[in-house]
Amino acid sequence: MAAKKTGLTLLLLVWLAALLAGCAGSKGTTEGEAPQAAPTGSKAEAAASGEAAKPDTSKPVTLKMVLISDGAPDAKLVYDEINKKLQQDINATVDVEFIPFADWQKTYSLKFAAGEDFDLIVTATWGQFADYARKGAFMELTPEMMKTYAPLTLESSGQEVLDAGTVDGKLYALPMNYREISVYGYVVRGDLMDKYGISSIDSLDDFEGYLKAVSENDKDLVPWEATSYDNWIIPHMQLQDLRERYEMGTVGVSVDLATNQIVDATQSDPAALELYKRMQSWNQKGYISKNSLVNKVSSKDSFVNGKSSAFLTNLLDANAAYQTVKTAHPEWDVRFYPINTSNKVVANSYMANGMAINAKSKNAERALMLLDLFKNDAWYNQTTTYGIQGKHWDVSADNKLILLADSPNYPPDGTCPWGWRDERYYLTSQDGLPNFDDVMKSQRDRVYGTPLNDFQPDLEKIKTQQAALSDVASQYQSPLTLGFVKDVDKAYEELLVKRKQAGFDTLLQELQAQIDKYVAG
Amino acid sequence: MIKEFRKHRMLFLMMVPSVVYFFLLCYLPMAGTVLAFKSYRFDKGIFGSPWAGLDNFEFFFRSGKALLVTSNTVLYNAAFIVSGLVLQLAVAIVIAEMGGKFVRKAVQSTLLFPFFLSWVVVGAIVYNLFNYDYGYLNVLLKAMGLPPQDFYSSPGWWKYILLFFNNWKYVGYNSLVYLAAIIGIDRSLYEAAAIDGANVFQRIRRITLPLIVPTTVIMVLLSVGNIFRGNFDLFYQLVGTNGLLYDATDVIDTFVFRSLLGSQDIGMSAATGLYQSVVCFVIILVTNAVVRKVQPDYSLF
Numbered sequence: 001m002a003a004k005k006t007g008l009t010l011l012l013l014v015w016l017a018a019l020l021a022g023c024a025g026s027k028g029t030t031e032g033e034a035p036q037a038a039p040t041g042s043k044a045e046a047a048a049s050g051e052a053a054k055p056d057t058s059k060p061v062t063l064k065m066v067l068i069s070d071g072a073p074d075a076k077l078v079y080d081e082i083n084k085k086l087q088q089d090i091n092a093t094v095d096v097e098f099i100p101f102a103d104w105q106k107t108y109s110l111k112f113a114a115g116e117d118f119d120l121i122v123t124a125t126w127g128q129f130a131d132y133a134r135k136g137a138f139m140e141l142t143p144e145m146m147k148t149y150a151p152l153t154l155e156s157s158g159q160e161v162l163d164a165g166t167v168d169g170k171l172y173a174l175p176m177n178y179r180e181i182s183v184y185g186y187v188v189r190g191d192l193m194d195k196y197g198i199s200s201i202d203s204l205d206d207f208e209g210y211l212k213a214v215s216e217n218d219k220d221l222v223p224w225e226a227t228s229y230d231n232w233i234i235p236h237m238q239l240q241d242l243r244e245r246y247e248m249g250t251v252g253v254s255v256d257l258a259t260n261q262i263v264d265a266t267q268s269d270p271a272a273l274e275l276y277k278r279m280q281s282w283n284q285k286g287y288i289s290k291n292s293l294v295n296k297v298s299s300k301d302s303f304v305n306g307k308s309s310a311f312l313t314n315l316l317d318a319n320a321a322y323q324t325v326k327t328a329h330p331e332w333d334v335r336f337y338p339i340n341t342s343n344k345v346v347a348n349s350y351m352a353n354g355m356a357i358n359a360k361s362k363n364a365e366r367a368l369m370l371l372d373l374f375k376n377d378a379w380y381n382q383t384t385t386y387g388i389q390g391k392h393w394d395v396s397a398d399n400k401l402i403l404l405a406d407s408p409n410y411p412p413d414g415t416c417p418w419g420w421r422d423e424r425y426y427l428t429s430q431d432g433l434p435n436f437d438d439v440m441k442s443q444r445d446r447v448y449g450t451p452l453n454d455f456q457p458d459l460e461k462i463k464t465q466q467a468a469l470s471d472v473a474s475q476y477q478s479p480l481t482l483g484f485v486k487d488v489d490k491a492y493e494e495l496l497v498k499r500k501q502a503g504f505d506t507l508l509q510e511l512q513a514q515i516d517k518y519v520a521g
Numbered sequence: 522m523i524k525e526f527r528k529h530r531m532l533f534l535m536m537v538p539s540v541v542y543f544f545l546l547c548y549l550p551m552a553g554t555v556l557a558f559k560s561y562r563f564d565k566g567i568f569g570s571p572w573a574g575l576d577n578f579e580f581f582f583r584s585g586k587a588l589l590v591t592s593n594t595v596l597y598n599a600a601f602i603v604s605g606l607v608l609q610l611a612v613a614i615v616i617a618e619m620g621g622k623f624v625r626k627a628v629q630s631t632l633l634f635p636f637f638l639s640w641v642v643v644g645a646i647v648y649n650l651f652n653y654d655y656g657y658l659n660v661l662l663k664a665m666g667l668p669p670q671d672f673y674s675s676p677g678w679w680k681y682i683l684l685f686f687n688n689w690k691y692v693g694y695n696s697l698v699y700l701a702a703i704i705g706i707d708r709s710l711y712e713a714a715a716i717d718g719a720n721v722f723q724r725i726r727r728i729t730l731p732l733i734v735p736t737t738v739i740m741v742l743l744s745v746g747n748i749f750r751g752n753f754d755l756f757y758q759l760v761g762t763n764g765l766l767y768d769a770t771d772v773i774d775t776f777v778f779r780s781l782l783g784s785q786d787i788g789m790s791a792a793t794g795l796y797q798s799v800v801c802f803v804i805i806l807v808t809n810a811v812v813r814k815v816q817p818d819y820s821l822f
Contacts, residue, residue, distance in 0.1 A: 105782060105785055106785075108785075109785045109787070112563040113561075113563065113787060115566070128784075128785065131784075131785075132563070135561065135562045135563050135564075136562045136563045136564030136565065137563040137564070222654065289653075289654060290652075290653035290654060290671055290673070290674070291648075291652045291653055291654060291673065293673065293761075293762065293763040293764065293765065294648060294652070294673050294760075294761050294762075294763045295648075295652075296644075296645070296648070296761070359563065359564050360564075459784065460560070463580070463784055463786055463789070464576065464579045464580040464583060465580075465583075466784055467580040467584075467780040467781055467784055467786070467789060468580050468583050468584040468780065470779065470780055470781075470782070470784075471584055471586070471776065471779050471780045472584075474762060474764050474767075474779050475764040475767045475768075476764065477764075478762075478764050479764045479765050484674060484765055498585075501583075501584075501585050502583065502584055502585075503583060
């Protein structure tokens with residue numbers, strides 16, 4: 001019965017989508033042309049007076065913005081404050097809707113499919129930005145629009161930044177003006193390291209030593225929970241980052257940095273099989289929790305609550321964990337060790353976060369003006385990111401972020417202001433990991449610019465293979481990377497066979513062709 | 522026709538809400554099935570998007586798992602239907618035969634309770650029962666000096682675990698229908714039987730069971746109509762993303778969910794939805810035809 005009902009609801013949604021798309025579609029074209037028409041009309045004047053035309057903001061509008069976040073208790077308070085100022089600046093207010101993280105993909109695509117009326121939405125490479133852009137979800141931001149409504153962004157964001165928001169020659173989103181580097185590493189407890197005489201964790205062998213010591217001596221601690229995020233980091237680091245390969249977006253394929261040729265590490269690199277064997281031995285010796293494939297509590301939560309001794313994550317997340325633990329258990333002496341300490345580092349695309357305008361937005365001009373303010377005005381930028389200064393946060397003499405008592409009601413970066421993050425206004429935390437700045441500097445010094453940084457593969461032709469492979473990865477690859485199989489060689493062979501069956505070779509060929517074309521062009 | 526309408530106008534009026542409901546929610550959305558043959562674009566909508574031929578169906582069959590997940594779906598549902606039928610009938614009969622009102626209500630409420638738990642909660646209960654490190658069952662096994670069982674790596678167990686929890690959740694609720702049918706049976710039949718000296722088993726065998734056959738047949742027909750649709754919540758919440766168990770526990774719905782989570786392709790999910798609908802439609806036609814042949818009064822149409 002329940003299943004039937006869900007089915008019906010879905011069908012209704014599809015039907016509604018059809019109706020709405022029909023109505024909104026016809027309106028969308030007329031409205032969509034307006035912003036393009038306006039600037040061309042005023043271009044002559046602008047040229048005559050020698051400055052950009054002043055946009056018309058006489059009519060008050062309410063903009064709707066969709067963000068991915070579980071929200072924050074003080075979000076309304078903060079945005080009320082922002083709206084007061086927005087009204088004066090651009091005669092607009094913004095109404096924020098948060099899509100919860102759980103199942104966000106479903107809600108996100110329904111926003112477009114149902115033809116919902118909203119103006120701004122967060123987008124990113126991790127949210128299939130290019131795919132949505134190609135399917136007509138976002139409005140193209142023409143050079144004229146940018147000149148009139150987002151002049152500050154044109155000034156502050158380099159060509160490199162805007163290129164990242166460009167798909168097939170058209171600008172569809174404003175990427176954040178922030179070079180993000182995902183620094184993956186081990187988070188461990190200093191008190192245990194001292195107890196067992198381990199001085200540093202610089203390799204997988206060191207980490208193994210740590211887990212071994214914990215599993216033999218601290219029986220009430222799970223050495224490592226290894227839930228969803230962690231179990232992706234180990235093979236990702238061992239087979240890609242430490243071997244100067246770059247894993248592109250969400251398709252699970254990596255490219256040799258020197259040659260721009262796809263490398264199928266799982267099959268061609270003997271390190272893969274070795275890694276799987278090592279993971280199996282960890283699993284059998286109890287270094288990895290037997291529950292890691294099904295556990296719904298993340299490794300981080302387990303660690304923070306004192307149930308396990310280590311987890312893997314990125315630097316920012318580790319920093320947050322450090323701050324959480326510091327007040328309750330200062331004696332744990334949480335430490336972070338980056339995995340990649342000497343190899344090339346590929347920074348994330350600027351499109352690792354960005355903001356786009358709904359193709360059916362009726363107030364695209366004002367929405368773009370709002371983005372221009374959020375991206376380039378220190379007050380807007382920091383208020384949306386950290387909350388109200390003096391209540392949620394403050395800034396120290398050496399320009400570091402101080403979190404005040406109310407901060408948990410509006411945690412820094414917690415309400416999805418990522419799309420307009422900016423290097424000029426982004427603060428590092430005062431009481432974070434002691435080695436935070438050193439780690440960051442060491443990574444920044446090794447950044448390698450690859451032309452593929454902003455490459456956005458067109459997945460339309462390979463969506464069949466992609467779907468089949470995503471199932472193969474879930475069924476055959478993840479048990480292997482966590483050592484849950486009895487016979488590694490057999491499971492490895494099976495993985496290769498199943499991948500081939502799912503059309504892996506076709507996927508590789510198509511992607512390589514797209515890469516070659518992109519690099520040449 | 523008009524005369525008929527005049528005569529029963531109140532009855533027709535009462536029908537209006539459900540007719541509207543089915544028209545809006547079942548018939549109109551059928552136009553959306555066209556998505557299965559389209560390459561969907563947000564700006565062009567369902568009817569404006571370009572045609573894609575049969576491309577959307579390809580992934581389901583290319584994976585080589587179409588047969589496995591389809592047969593898993595059908596076998597699990599068949600097991601659910603058969604075991605559910607037996608248990609629900611038994612529960613309904615026992616409750617109907619029970620004497621004390623207090624005991625009867627207590628038993629009924631206890632059995633009904635799991636129905637109101639969401640599958641997410643049931644998933645958490647199952648995890649806490651069966652997980653390796655601190656699951657209730659393994660703690661018990663260890664306390665008795667037995668080696669702990671790694672349930673989440675042993676596909677063999679899950680057929681029974683899933684079957685058990687599905688029945689545990691639905692038996693109380695679904696037995697209500699049979700209970701209503703039993704209560705509707707004329708009491709004088711039982712009194713006459715009692716006077717003739719029939720014991721409780723004879724009364725059940727000769728009176729209760731024969732008289733609730735029509736209800737039973739309709740209930741079975743309704744569930745057979747959905748035999749190609751897996752109960753997504755049940756399988757997803759209990760098994761989750763545990764690849765080790767997929768071969769034993771994967772149904773069409775979980776397989777499609779997993780394959781398409783990354784790409785969010787509406788056309789491809791519509792294609793599998795259509796596949797399930799068509800097969801279900803054929804199945805229900807066939808079953809109904811069989812029922813009609815055997816006993817015309819019991820068929821749905």
